Amino acid sequence: MIERVLKRHRRLQSHLEHALSQHISPQVQQENDHRKSHNLQIEYHQDPQDSGDFLLTHYCQDERELIVVGDHMGSGLIARTNGSGWISFIRGLFCAGIESPQQLLTLLNQEIYQTSHSQLICLMIIEIQQDSQITIYNSAMPAPLLVGLEHSEYQQEHISLLGLNEQITIECKDYYLSSEQSLHIASDGIFEQKLSQRQQKQIQNQEKTTRGTYLWESSLNIKDDKTLVNIYLADPISEL
Template sequence: MNQVLFQRQFALSYENIANIRRVLDVKTQALLLTPDLIQDIKLVCSEYCTNLLDHQQQSATHCTISYGKVEGQYRFAITDNGAPWAALAQQLSDAALPELPCESGMGLAIIKTIFPDFSYQVTTGGNTIEFALPQASSRKHLVIVDDSHSQLAMLCSYLEQDYQVSIFSQADDALVWLDDNHCDLVLTDLWMPNINGLEFRRLVANKRQHRLLPFVFLSGDTLSETMTAVSQSGIDDFLTKPIDKWRLLQVLERVLKRHDNLLSAFEDNLLQQFEHTAMPGSKAAATTTLTTGNFRLLLSREPEISGDFFIHQPRPDGSTMVILGDLMGHGVIAKANGGISYGVILGLLQDPDITPEQFCRRLNQYLYQTQANNLVCLLVLHLATDNTITLYNAGMPKPIHCTNSCHHIDQSSGLLGLFESPQTGGYRMKLDEGHSLHGYSDGLLETVLTEHERQDMVLMPSSERHQYLWQRTPQNHEDDRALFTLTTIPEMGHIAENNE
């Protein structure tokens, strides 16, 4: 994975598999995965870990579960420290579900059925299986609530070809689901036992994340008193039963389009305000050059108002803290959330004695305790006066280190704020003249460089590597992108590196 968003090590035992499932259930919700995908990941993890315990010649004692991106595609991986399982890949490829139900022996077939695109590698000290996750659907997601099972079945048959659909026969079940999930519109019966449609809409509107969620009501009740109550509630539309399929599709398309237009207008207005109150250093420019101690730093960023942010903070002891951040998500809302994280980070950096590890732990504590709905990827560097660089990667793509070879630094703790105590680990290095370190956001590069590209970069002067990376994907303007390059001022350093 070029970008690790979640990574956690677990003791591997039969007793702990249930705990692993519980952790995955909570943390994958925080990562905004869909309920169906969460269930699939938990099931595959349980089946695979059970197979490790049952069939490895020397069973693993620990496994590390990771989630992140490779070439823009999300992946899920399990690494274990047991004996190599040479036949596993072939057994998985050959696995098939039995024609008749049975009680055992289906683990590998279940795994292959859920995630058929996988790879298995034996590496020093461990084995890794990595699954390619299905691409997220671009279809709008509807929640349908009706106490009539026949009505639910009919609505599903009308809508499931064009929309993702979640159905509920009771409004209180839908309320629980909406606590942790997103949808684009609610289609609900008006008169239901326990909670009627009007009360259901009021309860949903009390949830901050669903305050503007559009509602369409269904009912066979067309009495004037009912119609008055419905119109006064401010709903988006009302359809009388029996439901006509083509009329239903037209109404949903119109309501969703109107809702999207309102959100776009709101974001445009908010973006205009950002343009007057942008974060310091947030404006794009031709490559900016900074000098700090014995290091020269080149910085390029776009667009002008960006969810990516960069902080360059000199410290009283002559060292410098450098932070590149990237708010997950796109659009103005991600940029607004970025302002919150940016302010918290600046506040932590006011402590002149804070170390990079302390910074990561304190920011993790804030994000964990507040359960902030703004997932932020960070690359944190401490540039010491003796030319030592200590690097912490919390969810950013792997930085590139060019010496007499060029390689990605394969060390990440995953996003901060997911766990009470992060599993942090620093990477320590020194740069010699002509060598360089490159950090970037996924808007610039979503995959590792090819061997040919790495060889080309080694042959380039360090001053040209930055521009090469920046112009590598000039057509990519769908995401915020940022790149910084660190080099040493001539005659200032020598090369040595090790893992801290």
């Protein structure tokens, strides 16, 4: 008798999760996984789709591009549902004409602070200018990894976790990538711990176009929501 009740409960729970997943799936639509922005090549990897990680892009009126990478605390469908809610909030700010990373972070911080500390998110905004300058605003996400042929390093500048305090101090870091460099932004499913010097050296030895794939494949054994963004200079088109 108890076993039949448990089976029925699990079946109903499965149907409910499926219905909820179908309802929110348009809000968490997968971004293009390989494309060009100005003179930069951008690659995305994300797994699973039903997770608290989220990623969205926005093309500004002044031809800047904003890429927002978020990690809602928790896992599974509940984290995904809460994460999709913040996606809607961020998209609403974009629709209202708010395209400044500083304003976005300030308003997000105020909203999270005033609503619920239990729905905290880690967030990174990647701003790409027309001249291919990259500016990173990092609120409690793992430090980005900058990789070159001879050297690699984690970039430590960051903003405190959104929603903990009524006011936040916003910091950012600018990048101009050289032809051999690549920049890698990831959730803690990829950068759960900093890579060792040996691992960083192995990535340096890869072509810039394959470093992201190498990082992704190296993390497949980690049982966590994973998001990875790889950015590098696109090779110029040779003239015949």
